Amino acid sequence: MATATAEKPPAAADAVPSFTVTLIIRRFDPEVDEEPRWQDFDVELYGTDRVLDALHKIKWEQDGSLTFRRSCAHGICGSDAMRINGRNRLACKTLIKDLDITKPIYVEAIKGLPLEKDLVVDMEPFFESFREVQPFLQANSTPGNGKERVQSVADRARFDDTTKCILCAACTSSCPVFWTDGQYFGPAAIVNAHRFIFDSRDDQAKVRLDILNDKEGVWRCRTTFNCSEACPRGIQVTQAIAEVKSAIMRGKP
């Protein structure tokens, strides 16, 4: 690689150093494997590459059977949440230069959800909790003819943080209460309930608060802040959950 670079005429792009990075990926093929196994790959990467680029290189050049989800590859669709070096992140937002490449990079599927293949998990239990909090606008009022429901800047700012959720499940699958055999809603569902509970245009906050005032609702939150740390969008998840808790105490948002 280094000699190939030297033979070419000097160009700015060639000056970017590349290095070999070892990725250890937790593989599971349900048709072959009895249980998941760790497999390592050496990939040539640039510091500007992301973990997703590394996975692409492996899939395209080394082992086509490597399975993972990704759609937009730019941190918006929320498909490629995975556990990288023991922390939940989006593969498309984790730069190689931010990781310690003197050691191998460990990549595995997110925890707490049924493993389907390699880095792909069954997201159904996650979306089930999401659906259960009624994450859609339910307004009793009708807007004026041809008009929208008017909302002040302050009212909009009240729930701005929780509108950023991309449903990647990084928070929920980092939650130790979600990992146990309980049926906790998980931080993502509460975040999305928060988005409508504190929306001045919505009138069904009470219903959602009742749903979350369940044995498996917000009270199972242990305030460990794993979710806030895992969120790739920087949502203050633990704070949102705390706000829902106090809203339940007040009986209104």
Place this chain on the structure above:
Amino acid sequence: MTTTEIAAPRSPRTRGNGTNWEKWGWLYMRVSGVVLVVLIFGHLFVNLWQGTGVSAINFAFVAGKWADPFWKWWDVTMLWLALIHGGNGMRTIVNDYARGRTTRGILKIAILAAVALLIILGTLVVFTFDPCLGNPSSDALIQMCAAK
């Protein structure tokens, strides 16, 4: 080709019915926590710091404290709040970590029994305490018991 199914790490959700005690449990932990900070640090200050400090503690010191209804109620409140606080915390941990209905049930009953036993015993001791039982160890105590 056969496929290996890895069991789902979660069990299906069941909605509870009736009163939701989790909310009140959560609130109790906060309220009792704040009260306990005052009670426990007050207790530590009086017992270990005030006057001659820790060397003052003996049977007579406790007997003197419990002659005053104020300290009786202080200690009983502390006993109830702290034991229920601790028991509820243990229950939460069991709910989070114990696998299987039976294990969880046994552990929770054990916690409940321990908390109930300690509360009953403690309350009984505080309110039925008689300083003249056994050998009165200080002069003040001997005089007081003799006067009875």
